[in-house]
Amino acid sequence: MRYLVVSDNHGDREILVKLLDKYHANVDYFFHCGDSELRADDELFDVYQVVGGNCDYNPAFPEKQLFEMGASGDKVLLIHGHTKGVGYGMTDLQLAAKEEGANLVFFGHTHQLGCVYHDQTLFLNPGSISFPRGEFASFDGTYAVVESDEKQLIVQYYQRDFEPISKLRFVYSR
Structure with a gap:
């Protein structure tokens, strides 16, 4: 399974369209970790699985979603x-990951990319595609692709x- 994970575009719809155009044939699922600032009925969310962030003032976005990815056995917590x-x-x-039984947790909010594999669970923040912060703020924006078997x-x-950011490629054995 291949998952594209993006977050915090803050109204920049065009980049989500570009990602979809580039990856539609090569990714099984598109996940958006919130702060899109787009309308909940935007047609992009027919493809992107999305949650609401602190800048999404629309109650139609769920706070979190849980996905069971049959073929890979992954259980994804999107928040x-x-x-x-x-x-x-x-x-x-x-604690939320344990409670939900998730082995993949995709989240945003901080605009700082990072991933940690702890206790058989991947915690991944793709950073912000539009307004990165922290150590990798020199990039114009970041997102991640996760391959899982x-x-x-x-x-x-x-x-x-x-x-691709060559120094930001990680392989975790299960």
């Missing part, structure tokens, strides 16, 4: 992260211009 205090630490998010997880981060 923005602001309600779990991800700006202050990962404890509440880790029964033996391993491969995470590759990309810049907004679709170029």
